[in-house]
Amino acid sequence: MMIGNWLDIGPITQIEPGTARTLPVVGGEEIAVFHTMRNEFFAIVNKCPHKQGPLSQGIVHGDVVTCPLHNWNISLRSGKALGDDEGCVPTIPLKVDAGRIYLLRSAVIGAQDKAA
Amino acid sequence: MNAPMNFEEGKPAGQVRERLVVIGNGMAGCRAVEEILARDPGRFDVTIFGAEPRVNYNRIMLSPVLAGEKTFDEIVINTQEWYDDNGITLVSGDKVVEIDREHKRVVAASGRIEPYDKLLIATGSDPFIIPVPGKDLDGVVTFRDLDDVDKMLDAAEKGGPDGGQGRAVVIGGGLLGLEAAHGLNLRGMNVTVIHLMPTLMERQLDEAAGWLLKTELERRGQTILTGANTKEIIGKDGKVAGVRLEDGTEIPADIVVMAVGIRPATGLAREAGLEVERGIMVDDHMVTSDPAILSVGECVQHRGLCYGLVAPLWDMCRALADFVTESPSGYEGSVTSTKLKVSGIDLFSAGDFSGGEGCEDIVMRDASRGVYKRVIVKDSKVLGAVLYGDTADGSWYFDLMKKGEDVSDIREALIFGQAFASGGALADPNAAVAALSDDAEICGCNGVSKGQVVSCINGGAHSLDAVRSTCKASASCGSCTGLVESLLALTLGGEVESGPKTMCKCTSFTHGDVRKLIVEKGLKEIPQVMQELHWTTPDGCASCRPALNYYLLCAWPGEYEDDQKSRFVNERMHANIQKDGTYSVVPRMWGGLTSPKELRAIADVVEKFNAPMVKVTGGQRLDIFGIKKEDLPAVWADLNAAGMVSGHAYGKSLRTVKTCVGSEWCRFGTQDSTGLGVQIERMTWGSWMPHKFKIAVSGCPRNCAEATIKDFGVVCVDSGYELHIAGNGGIKVRATDLLCKVETEQEALDMCAAFIQFYREDAYYLERTAPWVERVGLQYVKDALGEEGAVERYAARFHYSQQFMQDDPWAKRAAGEHEKLHQHLAEVRPFPASQMENA
Numbered sequence: 001m002m003i004g005n006w007l008d009i010g011p012i013t014q015i016e017p018g019t020a021r022t023l024p025v026v027g028g029e030e031i032a033v034f035h036t037m038r039n040e041f042f043a044i045v046n047k048c049p050h051k052q053g054p055l056s057q058g059i060v061h062g063d064v065v066t067c068p069l070h071n072w073n074i075s076l077r078s079g080k081a082l083g084d085d086e087g088c089v090p091t092i093p094l095k096v097d098a099g100r101i102y103l104l105r106s107a108v109i110g111a112q113d114k115a116a
Numbered sequence: 117m118n119a120p121m122n123f124e125e126g127k128p129a130g131q132v133r134e135r136l137v138v139i140g141n142g143m144a145g146c147r148a149v150e151e152i153l154a155r156d157p158g159r160f161d162v163t164i165f166g167a168e169p170r171v172n173y174n175r176i177m178l179s180p181v182l183a184g185e186k187t188f189d190e191i192v193i194n195t196q197e198w199y200d201d202n203g204i205t206l207v208s209g210d211k212v213v214e215i216d217r218e219h220k221r222v223v224a225a226s227g228r229i230e231p232y233d234k235l236l237i238a239t240g241s242d243p244f245i246i247p248v249p250g251k252d253l254d255g256v257v258t259f260r261d262l263d264d265v266d267k268m269l270d271a272a273e274k275g276g277p278d279g280g281q282g283r284a285v286v287i288g289g290g291l292l293g294l295e296a297a298h299g300l301n302l303r304g305m306n307v308t309v310i311h312l313m314p315t316l317m318e319r320q321l322d323e324a325a326g327w328l329l330k331t332e333l334e335r336r337g338q339t340i341l342t343g344a345n346t347k348e349i350i351g352k353d354g355k356v357a358g359v360r361l362e363d364g365t366e367i368p369a370d371i372v373v374m375a376v377g378i379r380p381a382t383g384l385a386r387e388a389g390l391e392v393e394r395g396i397m398v399d400d401h402m403v404t405s406d407p408a409i410l411s412v413g414e415c416v417q418h419r420g421l422c423y424g425l426v427a428p429l430w431d432m433c434r435a436l437a438d439f440v441t442e443s444p445s446g447y448e449g450s451v452t453s454t455k456l457k458v459s460g461i462d463l464f465s466a467g468d469f470s471g472g473e474g475c476e477d478i479v480m481r482d483a484s485r486g487v488y489k490r491v492i493v494k495d496s497k498v499l500g501a502v503l504y505g506d507t508a509d510g511s512w513y514f515d516l517m518k519k520g521e522d523v524s525d526i527r528e529a530l531i532f533g534q535a536f537a538s539g540g541a542l543a544d545p546n547a548a549v550a551a552l553s554d555d556a557e558i559c560g561c562n563g564v565s566k567g568q569v570v571s572c573i574n575g576g577a578h579s580l581d582a583v584r585s586t587c588k589a590s591a592s593c594g595s596c597t598g599l600v601e602s603l604l605a606l607t608l609g610g611e612v613e614s615g616p617k618t619m620c621k622c623t624s625f626t627h628g629d630v631r632k633l634i635v636e637k638g639l640k641e642i643p644q645v646m647q648e649l650h651w652t653t654p655d656g657c658a659s660c661r662p663a664l665n666y667y668l669l670c671a672w673p674g675e676y677e678d679d680q681k682s683r684f685v686n687e688r689m690h691a692n693i694q695k696d697g698t699y700s701v702v703p704r705m706w707g708g709l710t711s712p713k714e715l716r717a718i719a720d721v722v723e724k725f726n727a728p729m730v731k732v733t734g735g736q737r738l739d740i741f742g743i744k745k746e747d748l749p750a751v752w753a754d755l756n757a758a759g760m761v762s763g764h765a766y767g768k769s770l771r772t773v774k775t776c777v778g779s780e781w782c783r784f785g786t787q788d789s790t791g792l793g794v795q796i797e798r799m800t801w802g803s804w805m806p807h808k809f810k811i812a813v814s815g816c817p818r819n820c821a822e823a824t825i826k827d828f829g830v831v832c833v834d835s836g837y838e839l840h841i842a843g844n845g846g847i848k849v850r851a852t853d854l855l856c857k858v859e860t861e862q863e864a865l866d867m868c869a870a871f872i873q874f875y876r877e878d879a880y881y882l883e884r885t886a887p888w889v890e891r892v893g894l895q896y897v898k899d900a901l902g903e904e905g906a907v908e909r910y911a912a913r914f915h916y917s918q919q920f921m922q923d924d925p926w927a928k929r930a931a932g933e934h935e936k937l938h939q940h941l942a943e944v945r946p947f948p949a950s951q952m953e954n955a
């Protein structure tokens with residue numbers, strides 16, 4: 001993949017393990033970037049498929065976030081609601097290299113299309 | 117025979133050997149040569165360049181060398197004779213600086229030029245140096261080769277500045293860092309390990325195993341700082357003097373070992389124009405983008421992966437040798453496993469343990485032996501394993517994993533330790549529930565009717581958990597759990613499996629057991645509770661983590677460090693999340709009293725931050741709505757400036773103390789209810805509770821402050837104070853029970869403190885006083901507090917714990933604590949689409 005396709009959003013240390021931080025996209029959907037307790041990183045659109053709860057504010061366990069509003073469990077890996085809930089939130093491809101986080105640029109922009 | 121000899125001595129004419137040049141005299145480079153020699157010893161003229169001034173040795177054994185368990189001679193793999201016997205030219209201590217692909221030759225630092233027919237790049241990797249100030253100081257070392265080991269041994273020998281014990285700081289709590297720390301510790305140094313992540317070796321271990329490892333290393337005298345971010349390496353006279361962390365902590369050091377990771381050494385290849393991503397790109401035969409150049413070892417990237425362990429290198433070298441000797445086999449990638457080479461610590465990890473959809477964790481803990489085992493299964497196959505304390509089965513799991521064997525037949529035996537057998541039945545079918553109509557609402561949160569619950573049970577959901585996950589009843593606030601359980605019992609008759617209600621799916625213990633055991637066994641950290649009480653999951657769930665966090669906070673005030681990750685969002689943000697994702701802010705107004713200054717500050721905040729609504733709450737204070745997450749610290753700072761602190765309207769904690777006007781103004785008033793309310797609120801604010809806790813004080817039995825539907829209510833009478841408990845104004849209204857009557861304000865305050873503490877220590881997490889008293893009985897509470905000296909004891913414990921609770925969380929946040937929780941990372945402003953195409 002071409003270097004230019006990845007958007008550098010800064011060092012991994014800016015997100016405490018077990019939490020998420022947000023990345024507003026002008027004219028698009030806000031993205032939540034997660035750092036799990038097991039040191040994995042994920043990026044998804046910051047909108048619960050149930051009633052748009054801010055997933056970045058949920059409790060993170062394993063690779064799952066529990067939505068702060070009504071406790072849906074969302075897989076950070078697939079964006080899918082787990083258990084018997086149905087719904088899906090767009091995921092944004094992410095990679096970590098030399099301590100920095102990169103998001104796939106086209107997906108950052110594209111997040112707006114899918115969700116709109 | 118008189119066959120003409122080639123000018124190269126000893127080689128028959130017509131069989132000019134191809135020239136193979138190897139860059140890197142390390143583990144992979146030499147192994148590749150060995151593999152080739154084993155297949156076809158006469159094929160190549162071999163020249164090996166090594167930057168290190170020595171023969172090839174077993175790099176992984178540098179750890180035992182550092183620890184004093186081995187000498188360098190013992191870890192040499194190939195002696196000089198081996199090179200000589202096989203006609204290999206070893207150019208050691210001379211680094212290759214250029215690959216000239218056009219002329220097919222390499223150039224070394226000494227100026228030596230070596231032509232090649234085939235080139236093998238085996239440059240391994242370079243230690244990653246974190247770019248902090250002071251990284252180049254004398255005394256900052258990495259852990260990669262023998263020279264590094266020598267530097268560490270020197271430092272250990274020299275000791276501290278005044279002849280005392282030498283102090284080493286190891287940055288990085290991964291495999292390498294911990295082996296370095298262990299070695300330095302054995303060499304008599306005082307060692308501190310700084311690790312960025314909350315868990316040691318988080319790539320190989322989960323939280324549970326990481327905690328066991330940390331405890332063991334601490335027991336051996338090392339200081340382990342997790343979640344610690346290095347800000348700077350401090351120097352003195354050009355030499356290292358210590359390390360400063362982001363939070364300001366300074367750790368003195370005579371040597372700093374950076375062991376934060378490695379990066380494939382790709383510089384030469386990149387400059388030569390070979391295809392390089394993270395590593396040098398190779399195909400299944402270890403061929404790079406130039407057919408004359410091969411590469412193996414840590415410097416390569418194969419099918420998207422770079423490796424940092426030796427096992428994959430062996431597989432790579434076999435494939436490479438097969439290929440160059442014209443019997444290509446192909447390398448398909450490796451599954452790796454890890455062991456830590458620290459004597460006395462048994463630890464094994466393999467495969468993927470990050471969990472996820474469809475993964476099942478099988479966990480076995482044996483606290484008495486310090487054993488933790490976890491096997492991750494998906495689609496009946498072993499996906500990964502983490503073992504601590506007993507690694508005997510490591511290779512078996514690894515084997516099952518590599519072969520992808522179906523384990524459904526041995527699933528039960530895969531890990532020993534049957535879940536605790538469930539105890540006797542409790543459920544007592546409830547006639548009132550039976551009498552409800554089908555459309556009666558059972559779960560208010562999720563709008564589920566009795567009919568829906570029953571049909572969901574009939575549809576196969578035979579347990580509380582199943583009902584929760586299929587129709588959501590009782591899955592949110594849980595207040596209808598009792599109803600759902602009754603429905604289960606009514607619908608299924610005796611078939612519902614209802615052991616004593618366990619805390620959650622992760623344990624077979626009840627809340628009561630867990631609370632008792634935490635105190636009895638002196639358990640002081642979440643992973644310790646999980647280990648000692650044999651949790652069946654690796655790191656708990658969203659239901660038990662907050663409960664454990666509270667129990668520990670209550671049991672060990674001042675000692676236990678609150679685990680932010682185990683708190684619900686409201687308690688982490690110190691504000692209430694609203695349905696649109698914004699927050700409401702409720703500053704404390706002591707006893708419902710306020711002042712022009714406070715009101716002005718609130719008015720200013722409302723205007724400054726465009727809060728769309730302000731409301732008088734039922735708790736006699738003001739609620740500011742619609743505040744954005746990122747504005748919270750600024751809002752708090754403004755409110756703090758006017759002397760206001762957090763109202764904890766968001767927490768499982770003391771909320772508010774409602775008062776009426778009382779004897780000060782009211783013609784009916786018997787006592788100063790307002791003043792007492794203020795005193796009570798000053799005494800109790802900030803305390804974390806099993807659930808929210810509300811108090812009120814009314815100045816006479818007309819009870820305008822509605823004290824008899826509070827968790828603790830005071831009703832003043834002519835002769836003193838009636839103290840009421842366990843009222844509730846929520847979904848199910850419950851009037852208080854009279855606890856006792858006292859004569860003085862002081863007695864009222866003491867009893868209030870004692871009652872709260874008893875509730876804090878006895879109730880289950882998320883159990884309000886009303887259901888708690890109904891469960892344990894009023895008499896139980898009266899007896900407990902009625903014992904000789906009990907009120908004093910409980911009150912004293914409450915006051916002790918309050919010392920640590922009464923610091924305003926808003927003030928800390930406004931001053932910058934956890935600022936990352938509030939700020940966006942950045943903002944993306946996309947370019948117009950046309951520009952994007954070219955980006």
Ligand SMILES: Cc1cc2nc3c(=O)[nH]c(=O)nc-3n(C[C@H](O)[C@H](O)[C@H](O)COP(=O)(O)OP(=O)(O)OC[C@H]3O[C@@H](n4cnc5c(N)ncnc54)[C@H](O)[C@@H]3O)c2cc1C
Nearest residue numbers: 140142143144166167175176211212239240413414425426
């Ligand atoms: C302390 C320690 C403990 C370890 N423990 C384990 C363990 O327990 N288990 C495990 O599986 N793995 C372990 N490893 C990792 C293992 O050692 C490596 O995976 C392995 O050594 C990689 O082999 P390699 O040949 O790719 O690189 P290396 O062994 O590093 O060899 C590369 C060689 O190339 C040389 N070189 C680089 N550039 C040039 C150049 N331009 N010109 C000439 N020479 C050059 C280097 O000097 C080096 O000698 C450990 C590593 C260390 C440092």
Ligand code: HEM
Nearest residue numbers: 708736775776777778781782783784817818819820821822
């Ligand atoms: C039994 C007869 C009652 C009488 C005679 C009575 C009398 C009073 C008086 C005189 C006040 C005004 C105090 C002041 O601001 O000067 C008052 C306030 C109030 N009363 Fe009552 N009351 C009675 C019952 C109740 C009951 C049953 C409730 C609610 C359950 C109630 C709720 C209130 C409230 C909320 C206030 C305002 C208190 C405050 O904001 O400080 N009253 N009452």
Ligand code: SF4
Nearest residue numbers: 776782785815816820
């Ligand atoms: S409770 Fe009694 S003292 Fe208080 S305001 Fe009401 S009437 Fe007055």
Ligand code: FES
Nearest residue numbers: 048050051053067
């Ligand atoms: S909005 Fe996420 S669970 Fe309802």
